[in-house]
Amino acid sequence: MKEAARKEREYQRKLQVSEAVMKKLHRKNQKLTKENDRLRSAAPSVNVKSDHETDSQISRLENRIRQLESTPTLSSSSPTDASLRTIQQKFESLQNQYDNLLQCRVESITNNSSTAKINREVKAFFVALRKKIHNDLFQHEVERMVWNEKMSDLEEQVCSNYVEKSMAEEAA
Numbered sequence: 001m002k003e004a005a006r007k008e009r010e011y012q013r014k015l016q017v018s019e020a021v022m023k024k025l026h027r028k029n030q031k032l033t034k035e036n037d038r039l040r041s042a043a044p045s046v047n048v049k050s051d052h053e054t055d056s057q058i059s060r061l062e063n064r065i066r067q068l069e070s071t072p073t074l075s076s077s078s079p080t081d082a083s084l085r086t087i088q089q090k091f092e093s094l095q096n097q098y099d100n101l102l103q104c105r106v107e108s109i110t111n112n113s114s115t116a117k118i119n120r121e122v123k124a125f126f127v128a129l130r131k132k133i134h135n136d137l138f139q140h141e142v143e144r145m146v147w148n149e150k151m152s153d154l155e156e157q158v159c160s161n162y163v164e165k166s167m168a169e170e171a172a
Contacts, residue, residue: 007084008083008084008087011084011087011088012087014068014091015087015090015091015094017064018064018065018068018091018094019090019094021060021061021064022061022094022097022098025057025058025061025098025101026097026101028054028057029054029057029101032053032054054105055105058101058102058105061098062098065095065098068091103130106126106129106130
């Protein structure tokens with residue numbers, strides 16, 4: 001019971017941190033977009049260097065998501081499952097927002113007026129890269145589900161063997 005409460009507090013703290021990171025990234029992205037638009041309108045031939053800063057923020061957010069994903073999940077027997085599910089849904093929502101921001105970033109690179117000079121091969125590369133990322137994500141989710149199912153089956157088998165062994169010892 002105390003362990004579940006501790007884990008819930010830990011997940012709540014991680015959720016708050018990830019929400020703060022997402023809000024900060026969103027505000028910074030809006031600020032950079034406005035600055036980018038202002039500079040482009042002032043000097044359309046100047047190449048703005050805000051892409052590197054945005055990319056570094058995206059990579060920091062990716063690292064944070066990986067860190068939050070690596071935390072273990074709780075079993076479904078604790079009394080705080082509803083709150084943990086809510087936290088997990090918020091986390092998934094934040095991850096979806098991150099994915100949307102990343103997709104907007106890729107689209108802004110491919111559709112930007114300063115990149116109109118980029119040849120078709122580079123645009124095709126970005127499209128293929130985005131498809132590859134989505135395919136890898138889907139494949140990862142499928143593999144995760146398969147491994148979770150295998151782990152569940154193995155856990156069930158271990159429990160069954162333990163019960164059979166206990167029953168055999170009681171009978172003897």
